[in-house]
Amino acid sequence: xxxxxxxxxxxxxxxxxxxxxxxxxxxxxxxxxxxxxxxxxxxxxxxxxxxxxxxxxxxxxxxxxxxxxxxxxxxxxxxxxxxxxxxxxxxxxxxxxxxxxxxxxxxxxxxxxxxxxxxxxxxxxxxxxxxxxxxxxxxxxxxxxxxxxxxxxxxxxxxxxxxxxxxxxxxxxxxxxxxxxxxxxxxxxxxxxxxxxxxxxxxxxxxxxxxxxxxxxxxxxxxxxxxxxxxxxxxxxxxxxxxxxxxxxxxxxxxxxxxxxxxxxxxxxxxxxxxxxxx
Numbered sequence: 001x002x003x004x005x006x007x008x009x010x011x012x013x014x015x016x017x018x019x020x021x022x023x024x025x026x027x028x029x030x031x032x033x034x035x036x037x038x039x040x041x042x043x044x045x046x047x048x049x050x051x052x053x054x055x056x057x058x059x060x061x062x063x064x065x066x067x068x069x070x071x072x073x074x075x076x077x078x079x080x081x082x083x084x085x086x087x088x089x090x091x092x093x094x095x096x097x098x099x100x101x102x103x104x105x106x107x108x109x110x111x112x113x114x115x116x117x118x119x120x121x122x123x124x125x126x127x128x129x130x131x132x133x134x135x136x137x138x139x140x141x142x143x144x145x146x147x148x149x150x151x152x153x154x155x156x157x158x159x160x161x162x163x164x165x166x167x168x169x170x171x172x173x174x175x176x177x178x179x180x181x182x183x184x185x186x187x188x189x190x191x192x193x194x195x196x197x198x199x200x201x202x203x204x205x206x207x208x209x210x211x212x213x214x215x216x217x218x219x220x221x222x223x224x225x226x227x228x229x230x231x232x233x234x235x236x237x238x239x240x241x242x243x244x245x246x247x248x249x250x251x252x253x254x255x256x257x258x259x260x261x262x263x264x265x266x267x268x269x270x271x272x273x274x275x276x277x278x279x
Contacts, residue, residue, distance in 0.1 A: 044247035068140035148191035156180020169236035179215030
């Protein structure tokens with residue numbers, strides 16, 4: 001092991017610990033705010049702010065990643081436009097449908113909310129995992145970016161607040177909210193550990209991705225089983241599932257499928273880097 005590797009191994013725990021402390025502090029502050037001011041989360045402004053911030057980071061990160069590839073300037077521009085126009089249209093359609101109440105139970109004979117969750121994943125995952133152009137982009141991007149981006153999952157603490165306020169059943173809110181918060185809290189430390197370039201950091205990032213996907217799978221399954229509709233098998237005692245209206249419905253309708261796709265991209269990138277190092 002060379003001197004640089006030893007230095008990284010010694011220094012890495014400090015920024016990881018500091019980042020975790022700051023992320024925990026922000027999560028506690030945010031949770032206290034929406035508990036003290038329920039109208040804040042219900043207004044939709046925090047959801048809008050978080051999505052705009054994530055949208056902007058994706059746009060900038062995508063462009064910076066493309067600049068590191070050997071694509072021509074025209075190819076970079078075309079690739080960026082294809083991704084960002086598609087992503088923006090998806091977000092716009094989902095937001096419009098959410099505001100108009102299209103996802104409310106009984107608003108349509110079709111299961112629009114389950115479709116909004118599953119269809120983007122079914123269509124998008126093969127495209128992102130098999131695309132050669134996406135592979136070139138992932139090879140050029142630092143793998144820590146896709147991990148750190150999902151720090152927004154800490155905002156899932158709102159489900160815990162709603163449970164405490166008697167607005168959501170604990171059977172869904174506790175595992176979904178806790179899993180989201182843990183995924184968000186660990187995103188930045190996992191990204192920092194991954195940035196060290198060590199095998200342990202890469203393994204930790206893979207485990208983080210698997211945990212994040214498991215959290216989303218559990219939340220989707222319980223949500224479908226407990227929400228009024230054709231898939232309901234569990235009728236909760238106490239409050240019913242009330243996440244089919246704006247702004248809460250944006251989480252299952254847009255945040256969940258986009259998070260799944262980000263996990264898929266991150267895992268593809270990590271496996272590609274691992275394969276290159278073993279050659």
